[in-house]
Amino acid sequence: MMANLKELAKQKELFTGGHRACAGCGTVMIARQVLMASGPDTVVVSATGCLEVVSTIFPFTAWNVPFLHSAFENSGATVSGVEALYKSWVRQGKINKKINFIAFGGDGGTYDIGLQSLSGAMERGHNILYVCYNNEAYMNTGVQRSGATPKGADTSTAPVGKVKKGKEQYRKDLTAIMVAHGIPYAAQSIAGNWRDLTSKVEKALAIEGPKFINVFQPCRLGWAYPPELTCEMGRLAADTCTWPLYEVVNGQYKITYKPKEKKPIAEWMKLQGRFRHLLKPENKALLDELQNKTDKNWEALLKKEAAI
Amino acid sequence: MAKTNIVAKTGNEAMADAMRQINPDVVAAYPITPATEIVQIFSGYVADGLVKTEFVPVESEHSAMSACIGASAAGGRAMTGTSSQGLALMAEMLYVASGLRLPIVLADVNRALSSPINIHCDHSDTMMLKESGWIQIFSENAQEGYDNMIQAVRIAEKARLPVIVTTDGFIISHGMERIEILSDEDVKNFVGEYKPEQYLLNSAAPITIGALDLPDYYFEHRRQAAEAMKEAKSIILDISKEYGQKFGRSYGLFEEYKLSDAELVIVAMGSTAGTTKVVVDELRASGVKAGLLKPRVFRPFPKDEIASALKGAKAIAVLDRSDSMNGNEGPVCLEVKAALYDKGLAKPVVDYIFGLGGREIRLQDVEMVYNDLASMLKGKTFDKVNYMGVRE
Ligand SMILES: Cc1ncc(C[n+]2csc(CCOP(=O)(O)OP(=O)(O)O)c2C)c(N)n1
Numbered sequence: 164m165m166a167n168l169k170e171l172a173k174q175k176e177l178f179t180g181g182h183r184a185c186a187g188c189g190t191v192m193i194a195r196q197v198l199m200a201s202g203p204d205t206v207v208v209s210a211t212g213c214l215e216v217v218s219t220i221f222p223f224t225a226w227n228v229p230f231l232h233s234a235f236e237n238s239g240a241t242v243s244g245v246e247a248l249y250k251s252w253v254r255q256g257k258i259n260k261k262i263n264f265i266a267f268g269g270d271g272g273t274y275d276i277g278l279q280s281l282s283g284a285m286e287r288g289h290n291i292l293y294v295c296y297n298n299e300a301y302m303n304t305g306v307q308r309s310g311a312t313p314k315g316a317d318t319s320t321a322p323v324g325k326v327k328k329g330k331e332q333y334r335k336d337l338t339a340i341m342v343a344h345g346i347p348y349a350a351q352s353i354a355g356n357w358r359d360l361t362s363k364v365e366k367a368l369a370i371e372g373p374k375f376i377n378v379f380q381p382c383r384l385g386w387a388y389p390p391e392l393t394c395e396m397g398r399l400a401a402d403t404c405t406w407p408l409y410e411v412v413n414g415q416y417k418i419t420y421k422p423k424e425k426k427p428i429a430e431w432m433k434l435q436g437r438f439r440h441l442l443k444p445e446n447k448a449l450l451d452e453l454q455n456k457t458d459k460n461w462e463a464l465l466k467k468e469a470a471i
Numbered sequence: 472m473a474k475t476n477i478v479a480k481t482g483n484e485a486m487a488d489a490m491r492q493i494n495p496d497v498v499a500a501y502p503i504t505p506a507t508e509i510v511q512i513f514s515g516y517v518a519d520g521l522v523k524t525e526f527v528p529v530e531s532e533h534s535a536m537s538a539c540i541g542a543s544a545a546g547g548r549a550m551t552g553t554s555s556q557g558l559a560l561m562a563e564m565l566y567v568a569s570g571l572r573l574p575i576v577l578a579d580v581n582r583a584l585s586s587p588i589n590i591h592c593d594h595s596d597t598m599m600l601k602e603s604g605w606i607q608i609f610s611e612n613a614q615e616g617y618d619n620m621i622q623a624v625r626i627a628e629k630a631r632l633p634v635i636v637t638t639d640g641f642i643i644s645h646g647m648e649r650i651e652i653l654s655d656e657d658v659k660n661f662v663g664e665y666k667p668e669q670y671l672l673n674s675a676a677p678i679t680i681g682a683l684d685l686p687d688y689y690f691e692h693r694r695q696a697a698e699a700m701k702e703a704k705s706i707i708l709d710i711s712k713e714y715g716q717k718f719g720r721s722y723g724l725f726e727e728y729k730l731s732d733a734e735l736v737i738v739a740m741g742s743t744a745g746t747t748k749v750v751v752d753e754l755r756a757s758g759v760k761a762g763l764l765k766p767r768v769f770r771p772f773p774k775d776e777i778a779s780a781l782k783g784a785k786a787i788a789v790l791d792r793s794d795s796m797n798g799n800e801g802p803v804c805l806e807v808k809a810a811l812y813d814k815g816l817a818k819p820v821v822d823y824i825f826g827l828g829g830r831e832i833r834l835q836d837v838e839m840v841y842n843d844l845a846s847m848l849k850g851k852t853f854d855k856v857n858y859m860g861v862r863e
Contacts, residue, residue, distance in 0.1 A: 206671050208541065215681075221688045224679035229671040232681035233540045233567050240534030243527055244499060244541025244549065245671060251496040251525035251547060252672065262674060280537065283530030 171199045171361065175227065182225035184217040187390025189354035189380035189397065190269075190296045191217065191225075196357050197265065197294055200364035203228060205263040208242040210272035211235035213303045214296060236276040239284035239293060242266035246289045263368050264290065270297040270311035274337050285344040285373045292367050292374040295337070296354075298382035306385040306437075310335045313405070315453055317437045318385075328440060328449060333456065341375040342411045348374040350410035350419075354381060355397025359408055359419060366410070379406040387436025399431040404461040409468070416467040425461070428454050473718050475651040482613040482643035485650055486552065486578045486636075487512035489620035491522055492658035495576075496547030499527035499538035504590045505640040506554040506580035532557035536564035536575075543573040544680050546670025548624065550575065554640060555582035558596045562603070565633070569604030569696060571680060574627030574634075574665075577605070578620060581741065581792075582640040583828040591829020592640035594741065595793035597769075598802045604696055606634040606703055607770040609740045611726075613638070613648045615767075618720055621653070624662045625710045630703040632696070639742040641829065653718055661717065700771045707768055724773040726765040727780055729755060733762020735844040736784040738807055740766050743790055743825075743832055750837040761841050766803070774810035781811065786844040787820045790832075790859075794824045800856055819847055825859040836860055 177198035184191040190213050198205060206229045209215040215232045218225040233241045242264050252258040266284075268277050273295040281293060300318050301307040308321040314333045317323045321330040341349045348367045352360040360378060367374035381396035383389070388396060400406035401420050405428050408420040429450060432438035441450045480488065486509045490498065498517075500510040510526075517526040525542075529535045535551045542549040553561065558579055568575050579597055583589040597607055606626060610616040616638040623634040638644055653661075669678050684692055708724065715721030726744070729751050730736065739747050744765035754761040764780055766773075781787060791801025799805065804822035811818055823840055826832050836859055847853060 203677075204674050206545070206674065216683055219679050219682035221682040221684045224682060226679050227677055229674055229677045230679040230681075231541065231544050231671055232683075233537055233544075233571070234563060237534060237537035237564070240529060240537035241541040243529070243534070244497060244538030244543075245545040246541075247497045247499070247525040247527045247538060248542040248545040248547040248549075249672060251523060254525075255496075255523050258672060260674075262672065279530060280534045283534055286530070287527065 168357070174199055175203070177203060177227045178218070179225045179227060181223070182218045183220060184213070185384050185390070187383040187393045189298065189382060189393050190214045192354045192393070193294070193296050193360065193378050193380055194218070194267065196360050197364050198228060200361040201263045201265060201368055204260060205265055206231070206245055208232070208238050208245060208266045210238040210268035210277060212269035212272050214267055214269065216303055235272050237280045238266040238268040238272060238277060239281035242291050243284045243287065243289045246291050263292065266291060266293045268293070268295055269302070270295060270299060271301040271309045274310035274335055282344065285341065285346050285375065288372055290371055290373070292364070292376065295377045296380045297377055298380040298385060299334070300385050302382050302385045311337065315438065315441050315449055317440065323440045328446060338377045342414070345414070346375060347372045347413050348410065350376045351379070351406065351408055352376055353379040353397040353401055353406060353408060355394035356401070356408070356420070363410060385437070388434050392434060396434065399426070399434070402426045403428045403431045403457065405431060405457050407461060407464050409464060415471050416464065418464060418468050428457050473657050474654050475718070476654070477649060477651055479647050480613060480650050481645055481647050482616050482638045483508035483580070483645065484512060485613040485617040486620055486638065488652060489617045490550060491516045492653070492655050493548070493550070493621060493624055493662055494522050494659070495524055495550045497525050497527065497539065497542035497549045498551060499529050499535045499542070499549070500551045500553070501529055501532045501535050501557060503532070503554045503557040505582060505644045506552045506557070506578065508644070509552040509578055509580070532560040533564060536561040536568065539575045540564060540568050540571065540573060543575050544571065544670065545672045546667045548665050550577070552578035552580070554580045555584055555596045559584060559599065562600060565600055565603045565605055568633045570692070572631040572696065572699065574631060576620070576623045576627055577633065577635045579635050579637045580640045580644045581637050589828040590640070592642055593792045593827045593829070597635060597637050598793040601770055601802060604632065604700065605770065606630065606632050606700070606707070606768070608634065608636050608768055609766065610636065610638050610643065611742060611744045611765065613643055613646070614650045616643060617650060617652070618714065618722065621658055621661060622710050622714050626703070626707050628665055629706045629710065630699055632699050632703055637741065642742040657718070661714070704771050704773060722767060724768045724776055725780070726767060728763035728765065730762040730764055730780060732760060732783065734760040734785040735841050736762045736764060736781060736787045737790060737837065737840060738764045738766065738787065738803065739790040740769065740803065741792065743792065746832060746834060747837050750834055750841065754841055759841065759845070772806050774806065774813065777807065778810040778814040778816060781818070782816065784818060786847045787818055788840045788844055789820065789822050790840070791822055791824050792826045794827065821847065821853045822856045823859045824856060830860050832860065
């Protein structure tokens with residue numbers, strides 16, 4: 164079942180080039196890889212945000228699968244309706260082939276404004292996969308802080324100023340919130356590790372019920388780094404354990420990537436504009452705090468895995 | 472003539488029964504008084520396996536409409552029911568549904584909007600969305616609610632626009648009436664099969680729905696929707712006529728009650744039209760040429776037809792069961808006046824805002840309006856907008 168790069172490369176492109184994403188955008192990489200793993204019998208629903216905006220500028224579309232965008236906060240509810248019709252048609256004998264239902268949302272449309280509709284969809288148990296492309300801020304509107312923005316990051320609504328040092332709160336642990344819904348599959352993945360992402364999508368789609376994958380998505384514009392570093396930036400997030408890769412199958416945790424050598428978060432941060440201030444000597448205390456928090460989170464995750 | 476079953480039902484029961492007979496593919500809804508019962512009763516039909524419907528008990532009205540949009544875009548018949556705050560919460564998605572030209576049907580049980588919070592009838596919820604691109608059909612009683620609901624499915628699919636069918640909260644929704652229910656078979660045949668041209672579940676022919684329109688296309692798409700609303704008028708008439716021929720109850724864009732020779736005319740929608748008919752009968756018995764025009768289709772607004780129907784009137788009162796709070800007339804009055812103006816009919820028109828938040832309207836109140844019209848003809852002047860039945 165594990166994805167094979169050669170096989171994947173031979174497939175018809177379900178998410179095509181010619182879209183208007185920024186050079187080095189992680190979002191479109193994620194969409195393409197998710198569809199590689201799902202195959203053509205897939206209906207995609209997307210929230211308003213970068214992914215939808217860059218891929219569906221009328222009269223063009225980058226989607227070679229059926230695609231629906233209705234609004235920002237309701238990917239979960241919209242895909243619920245699509246899947247409900249499928250169920251009704253299966254019952255009526257109007258359709259018999261298996262179709263995958265995948266919803267995409269950015270971190271703003273998932274962690275914040277869309278949380279209610281996502282939570283509702285998960286609770287009702289629709290047979291859907293929700294993929295959050297998580298670039299840790301509202302990128303489509305110009306890098307405003309979201310509930311996914313890490314503490315200390317410089318954003319346009321939580322800027323670094325004379326008295327404040329970027330976002331003052333830790334990000335919310337949405338993956339944990341999803342796990343707490345008791346869904347059969349939740350995972351974290353990353354743009355920059357195609358095998359990890361495609362395997363998780365394949366695995367998720369083979370399971371009946373609501374599934375959630377939180378995909379870390381470096382945003383070269385919002386994070387201020389050179390576009391060619393997107394994959395590297397993702398891998399560094401995993402190597403520093405600021406974004407651990409794991410999956411939770413029926414409540415059981417499994418870490419899918421353990422760095423041989425856990426790198427300090429500063430190595431990842433120094434490549435990005437949004438953390439530049441943290442590397443100054445006067446902000447050492449904050450940087451230490453963030454390193455400490457990252458370590459604690461990682462240890463907690465190791466414990467959850469060991470608890471099986 | 473088709474076989475009908477005469478039963479006693481509340482408006483909500485009648486709407487739920489219509490939904491059972493229509494048998495939509497998907498119903499998604501969230502509870503709100505006084506509409507709750509419709510989907511509550513309907514979910515009983517689902518539980519008993521009487522319908523093929525997938526019922527999605529969502530976590531908000533916003534999600535109810537979102538799920539309907541998903542189901543409709545995917546190629547199915549989708550319906551919901553709501554009221555007041557629920558309709559308001561759906562507002563964003565109502566515009567999306569009409570912009571995407573999805574034939575969703577919504578039963579709106581009219582209720583006042585917060586604040587102050589109030590669960591009783593007025594039309595402010597539907598009126599708030601009169602510019603949303605949804606066809607709006609008002610019902611005078613449970614029978615009309617039932618009949619309108621069944622016709623709405625066909626209207627929506629032919630016009631490729633979503634339809635709101637309203638009933639008045641509590642007055643119709645909870646009042647028990649004698650109504651004639653069609654046979655399941657007749658409804659099934661009347662609504663027929665829905666065959667969308669393009670839909671999401673057809674993965675062999677993938678389409679993108681809900682694309683981003685920049686200044687180069689947005690205007691054209693809105694223009695097409697506006698044209699569809701204009702064309703909906705004749706579609707509604709055709710389907711209403713067919714319904715009348717098959718089942719004996721005919722509907723038009725509006726109802727004229729003793730209007731042809733009427734001099735004093737009231738324009739009223741919903742259950743108030745029923746009350747007004749009683750007063751018209753009484754006045755006619757004493758020789759007063761009173762009449763009623765009851766708009767059934769508020770969107771699209773049949774302005775030419777209404778203006779023609781009002782041609783003989785000497786004085787007109789519009790009863791508005793909502794207030795636009797615009798420093799001007801209520802929504803229905805504004806439409807009526809604009810219609811008259813365009814036909815060059817400069818008639819005395821006076822607006823009465825009434826019944827907000829379930830405040831009763833009695834026969835005497837309607838009679839007083841006719842009396843006002845009579846004294847208006849004798850030269851008495853009135854405020855452009857009058858608040859009827861309020862303590863001031
Ligand atoms: C947008 C909107 N939808 C629906 C309602 C109707 N409504 C009022 S209270 C209520 C139920 C509240 O349930 P819960 O929160 O469990 O509190 P309880 O009534 O059980 O104390 C609903 C659905 C509303 N007021 N506004």
